[in-house]
Amino acid sequence: MKTSPSNLQKTLENGKFAVTAECGPPRGANVKVVRQKAELLKGVVDAVNVTDNQTAIVRMSSIAASAHLVQMGLEPVMQMVVRDRNRIALQSDILGAWSLGIKNILCLSGDHQTFGSQPDAMNVFDIDSMNLLRMVKNMRDNGKDMSGFELNEAPQMFIGAAANPFADPFEYRVIRLAKKIEAGADFIQTQCIYNMKRFKEWIRLSREEGLTEKVYILAGVTPLKSAGMAKFMNNRVAGMDVPEDVIKRMEGVPKEKAVAEGLKICLETIAELREIKGISGVHIMAIEWEEKVAEIVKAAGLQK
Amino acid sequence: MIVAEQKPIDEIKKMVAPYQKLLILGCGTCVKTCFAGGEDEVAVLASALRLSFKKDGKKIEIEEKTIERQCENEFIQEAASCVARNQAVLSLGCGAGVQDIARQFAKVPVLPGLNTTFIGVQERPGLFTEECVGCGNCELALYGGICPITRCSKKLLNGPCGGSQNGICEVDPSVECAWQLIIDRLKTLGQLDNIRAYIPPKDWRSSNSGGPRKLVREDHII
Ligand code: SF4
Ligand code: SF4
Numbered sequence: 303m304k305t306s307p308s309n310l311q312k313t314l315e316n317g318k319f320a321v322t323a324e325c326g327p328p329r330g331a332n333v334k335v336v337r338q339k340a341e342l343l344k345g346v347v348d349a350v351n352v353t354d355n356q357t358a359i360v361r362m363s364s365i366a367a368s369a370h371l372v373q374m375g376l377e378p379v380m381q382m383v384v385r386d387r388n389r390i391a392l393q394s395d396i397l398g399a400w401s402l403g404i405k406n407i408l409c410l411s412g413d414h415q416t417f418g419s420q421p422d423a424m425n426v427f428d429i430d431s432m433n434l435l436r437m438v439k440n441m442r443d444n445g446k447d448m449s450g451f452e453l454n455e456a457p458q459m460f461i462g463a464a465a466n467p468f469a470d471p472f473e474y475r476v477i478r479l480a481k482k483i484e485a486g487a488d489f490i491q492t493q494c495i496y497n498m499k500r501f502k503e504w505i506r507l508s509r510e511e512g513l514t515e516k517v518y519i520l521a522g523v524t525p526l527k528s529a530g531m532a533k534f535m536n537n538r539v540a541g542m543d544v545p546e547d548v549i550k551r552m553e554g555v556p557k558e559k560a561v562a563e564g565l566k567i568c569l570e571t572i573a574e575l576r577e578i579k580g581i582s583g584v585h586i587m588a589i590e591w592e593e594k595v596a597e598i599v600k601a602a603g604l605q606k
Numbered sequence: 607m608i609v610a611e612q613k614p615i616d617e618i619k620k621m622v623a624p625y626q627k628l629l630i631l632g633c634g635t636c637v638k639t640c641f642a643g644g645e646d647e648v649a650v651l652a653s654a655l656r657l658s659f660k661k662d663g664k665k666i667e668i669e670e671k672t673i674e675r676q677c678e679n680e681f682i683q684e685a686a687s688c689v690a691r692n693q694a695v696l697s698l699g700c701g702a703g704v705q706d707i708a709r710q711f712a713k714v715p716v717l718p719g720l721n722t723t724f725i726g727v728q729e730r731p732g733l734f735t736e737e738c739v740g741c742g743n744c745e746l747a748l749y750g751g752i753c754p755i756t757r758c759s760k761k762l763l764n765g766p767c768g769g770s771q772n773g774i775c776e777v778d779p780s781v782e783c784a785w786q787l788i789i790d791r792l793k794t795l796g797q798l799d800n801i802r803a804y805i806p807p808k809d810w811r812s813s814n815s816g817g818p819r820k821l822v823r824e825d826h827i828i
Pocket of ligand 2: 761
C-alpha cells in the first residue's frame with residue numbers, strides 16, 4: 303500500500319521553504335497540555351517535532367503525543383532516541399507509529415540519563431543514531447526488519463537526523479553529516495544557530511562535498527528571552543555555542559526589552575539563513591514558548 | 607587489570623558483625639596493583655576493624671592472609687587451613703575472586719570487601735581509568751586503539767555526538783570525549799578513512815548481553 307508522503311516531505315520536495323517547530327510532551331498523562339500547545343502551532347508550521355523524553359526526563363511518550371497531533375490534524379515529527387530502547391523496541395515502535403499515522407521521524411542518540419531526573423537508570427545504546435537511520439531506511443525501502451523478515455506493511459517514514467555544526471571536532475562534523483545521509487537521512491535539523499560564522503563555514507564545506515544536494519537542511523533557531531538565558535545556554539547546555547557578541551547584545555538592552563531584542567536577533571538570523579544556498583527551511587525551537595512561534599513565523603513572512 | 611576499591615568500613619562492619627572469627631583474605635594480583643586488596647590493605651583493614659570493634663565492645667578475632675591470586679585454585683588451596691579455622695571469609699579479591707573462593711569452600715560464608723569497578727589501567731599515579739567492557743569481539747583496530755564502547759558515554763560507533771566540545775564529554779567535564787581521542791589518533795596514523803564509512807550495529811551476542819559467557823579451551827582440558 304502506498305500512502306501519500308508527509309506534508310513536510312511534499313513542502314521540501316516542492317522547493318518551498320519549510321518551517322517546523324517543537325512540542326514537548328507533558329510530565330504527566332494529561333492530553334490537554336498537548337492539545338493546548340498543538341493549537342498554538344496548528345496551521346502555523348509544516349510539522350511539529352515531538353520530543354522523546356527530552357533531557358532524560360520522563361514525559362508522555364513521543365509516539366502517543368505524536369498520535370494526538372495526528373488526530374488534531376497537525377503533522378508530527380516523532381523524535382526517537384536510542385538511549386531508552388533496544389533495536390527490538392525501536393523497530394516495534396516505528397511500526398506502531400506508522401500505524402497511527404505518524405509519517406516523519408527524527409533519529410537521535412538522546413541526552414545521557416545522568417542529565418535527567420532519574421540518573422540511577424540504566425541506559426541502552428544498543429545501536430547508535432546512525433544505525434537507527436539505516437534501520438528506518440531499510441524498513442521503508444526494502445520492507446524488511448533488521449532480521450531481514452519481510453514486513454506485511456512497510457512504514458514509509460520521511461527520515462530526519464540532527465546535526466550540530468558547533469560541536470567538536472569541527473572537521474568531522476561534515477563527515478558525520480555525509481554518514482547520516484548515506485545511512486538514510488532525508489532531512490536534517492540543526493542545533494540552534496547563534497554563531498553564524500561557524501554555521502556558514504559548515505554549510506560551505508557541506509556544499510563543497512555535494513551534501514546539500516542530497517539532503518534538506520532545516521536550520522535551528524531559538525529566540526532568546528534574556529541575557530541570562532544566552533549565558534546559560536552557552537555555558538551549561540551541551541553542544542551550544544552562543545558567541546560573546548550575541549550575549550553582549552542581550553546585555554545591552556534593559557530587562558523589559560530583552561524579549562523583543564531576542565526576537566529581533568531570531569528574525570535577523572532567519573533572514574540571513576534564507577539567503578544561504580543549501581538551506582531548505584527553519585526549525586524553530588521555542589521551548590515552552592510555543593505561543594511565540596506564530597509571531598516569529600508571521601514577522602519572518604513565512605506564513606503558510 | 608581489574609580495578610576495585612574498598613567498601614566503606616561501616617558496610618564491612620555490618621557484613622562481618624555476626625562472626626567472632628574472621629579471615630581477611632587478600633589477593634596479590636590486580637587489586638594489589640590498584641591498592642585495594644593486597645597484603646598492605648589487608649593489614650590496614652584488619653587493624654581498623656579490630657580497633658573499631660574494640661571500641662564497640664565487640665569481641666572478634668581477625669586473621670590475615672594474602673594469596674597470589676583468588677581466581678586460581680592452585681593459590682586458593684594455600685588458604686584452605688586458614689579458611690577452616692574461621693567462621694567467615696572477607697575477601698579483598700575482585701568479584702571473580704570472591705566467587706571462586708566461595709566455589710572452593712562450600713560451607714563458609716564469603717563476603718566481598720571490595721567494590722569491583724572495571725577493567726582498566728593506572729593512567730597516571732593515583733588515576734585509574736576504564737578501558738574495556740569485555741564485549742567479546744575487539745574492534746580496537748578500527749578505532750585507533752581507543753574503545754568507543756567503553757569510553758564513549760553513549761557507546762557510539764559512528765562518530766561523536768553533538769555534545770563533544772573542546773575534547774570533553776558532555777556527560778562529565780572530567781571525562782575526555784573518546785571520539786575526539788579516536789579522531790585525533792586516526793589522523794596521526796593517517797587512518798581517518800576507518801571511520802568515514804558507515805559502521806553497522808554491533809552484534810552483542812559475544813558480550814554479557816548474550817548471557818554468562820564460557821570459554822572452552824580443548825587444548826587445555828586434562
Ligand atoms: S572493543 Fe570490546 S574487547 Fe575491545 S576494548 Fe572495547 S570492549 Fe574491550
Ligand atoms: S561527548 Fe564524546 S564521549 Fe561523550 S557521549 Fe558524546 S561522543 Fe561520546
